[in-house]
Amino acid sequence: MRAAYPPIAHRVRGLSDKAIAWIFIAPTMILLLAINLFPLIWTIQLSFTNYRANRPNAPLRNVGLEHYQTILSDPEIWQRMQATAHFVFWTILLQTVIGFALAYLIDRKFRGHGFWTTLILIPMMLSPAVVGNFWTFLYQPQIGLFNYVVSFFSGIPPSSFQMLGDVNLSPWAIIIVDTWMWAPYVMLICLAGLRSIPDYIYEAAEVDRASNWRQFISITLPMCLPFIMLAVLFRGIENFKMFDMVNLLTSGGPGSTTELASITLKRAAFEAWRTGYSSAFAIILFVAVFGLANIYVKALNKVKAR
Amino acid sequence: MNLQVNRQGNRYPSHPREPQGAAASRWPKALRRGPMEILATVLISAGVLMLLQPFSLTLYGYSFVTTLIGVVMFTFVTKFPE
Numbered sequence: 001m002r003a004a005y006p007p008i009a010h011r012v013r014g015l016s017d018k019a020i021a022w023i024f025i026a027p028t029m030i031l032l033l034a035i036n037l038f039p040l041i042w043t044i045q046l047s048f049t050n051y052r053a054n055r056p057n058a059p060l061r062n063v064g065l066e067h068y069q070t071i072l073s074d075p076e077i078w079q080r081m082q083a084t085a086h087f088v089f090w091t092i093l094l095q096t097v098i099g100f101a102l103a104y105l106i107d108r109k110f111r112g113h114g115f116w117t118t119l120i121l122i123p124m125m126l127s128p129a130v131v132g133n134f135w136t137f138l139y140q141p142q143i144g145l146f147n148y149v150v151s152f153f154s155g156i157p158p159s160s161f162q163m164l165g166d167v168n169l170s171p172w173a174i175i176i177v178d179t180w181m182w183a184p185y186v187m188l189i190c191l192a193g194l195r196s197i198p199d200y201i202y203e204a205a206e207v208d209r210a211s212n213w214r215q216f217i218s219i220t221l222p223m224c225l226p227f228i229m230l231a232v233l234f235r236g237i238e239n240f241k242m243f244d245m246v247n248l249l250t251s252g253g254p255g256s257t258t259e260l261a262s263i264t265l266k267r268a269a270f271e272a273w274r275t276g277y278s279s280a281f282a283i284i285l286f287v288a289v290f291g292l293a294n295i296y297v298k299a300l301n302k303v304k305a306r
Numbered sequence: 307m308n309l310q311v312n313r314q315g316n317r318y319p320s321h322p323r324e325p326q327g328a329a330a331s332r333w334p335k336a337l338r339r340g341p342m343e344i345l346a347t348v349l350i351s352a353g354v355l356m357l358l359q360p361f362s363l364t365l366y367g368y369s370f371v372t373t374l375i376g377v378v379m380f381t382f383v384t385k386f387p388e
Contacts, residue, residue: 068370072366072367072369072370073363073367075363078363078366081357081358081366082358082359082360084358085358085359085360088358284357284370287370287373287374287377288353288354288357288373290377291350291353291354291373291376291377291380292350292354294346294347294350294377294380294381295347295350295351298343298347
C-alpha cells in the first residue's frame, strides 16, 4: 500500500504532527527572530559598550551599567522625561474628553451624521509629515490662520505671539496638533463602546424614571469605561514614542522646551553618535513602553471577555 | 513520569490525565496568577510614573529597576495557574 504513494507525500506522511507543525512555523519564527529579536538583543549588548556607529573600527570597551547610571542620574534627561510626561498627560486628557464628547454626539444619529463622522476622521488619516508641515504654516505669526482665529476671539494682535517660537506656548502648540489629529481615533473607540450598550438597559432605566444625567452616570460611563481605558492606554503608548510630528513642528525647540525623549534619543544616536549610550536610553524607553503594552493587552483581554 | 511513544513518535503519559484544576490546586495560594498580575501591573505603573514625575531625581533613578522588575514579573506570572 505504501509504495502507491508519491515519494514526497510518503516522506511527509512519515513525519510526526509535531515535525510538520514546526516546518510550517519555522519560516515565521526565523523572520521574527531576524527582524525583532536580533536587533533587540544587539541593542541590549551595545548598551553595555562604548560603541560609536561613526567609528565602527574603534576598539570596543565594555562599560557595564555606566550608560544606565548616567542616563538615570542626568537632570537634563530627567527634564526631557518631564517634557514627555507633560505632552503625554495633556494630549491624553484632551483627546479623551474631546473624543468621548464627539462620540456621544455622533451616537445620537442625527441627519447627516455619516458625513460628519467622515469629516471628523480626516485628520487621523493624514500622514504626520503632512500634519507637521500643514500646522507649521497655520502657526505662522504673520500669515497663519491660527493666530488670526485667536486674535478674532481674544483681541490680541495676531503677530504679537508665536506658537512655535515661544518657550511657554510651544509645548501647547504640539499638544493642540496631536489632539487635533488623534481625538478622532479616541472618538472611534468610544463610539464602538457606546454602540455596544444594549437599548433595553436604557429602556429599563426610563421605566425606573432615571433622568438623562443619571443614565449617563450609571449606564453610559461605566459601560464605556473599558473602551475609554483602552483608548487612553493606546494613546499613552503612542505618545510616549512620539517623534515625527514634533520633530517636524519644532525639532525640540525653542531651546529644548519641546524636546521629547525620542528626539533626545535620535540626537544622541545620530548627531552625537553615542550609539552605546543611546542604546541604553532606547532600552529604558522600551522597558517602559513594553510594560505599558503588557497592561494594555491585559485590559484588552478583559474587554474581550466582556 | 512513565512515557510511551506512539506511531508518530509523540510521547504521552501512560496513566490517565489528571483531573482539570488539580495542578492549580497544588499551586501555592500566594503565587496565584490574579494577585501576582496585579502586583506586576502596580510595579510597572509605579515605575513609569517614577520615570515621568517632576518631583524627585532619586525616584527617577530607581524608575527603570522598578519597571524592569514589574515587566519580568508580569512575563512570568501570566504563565501561572489561576
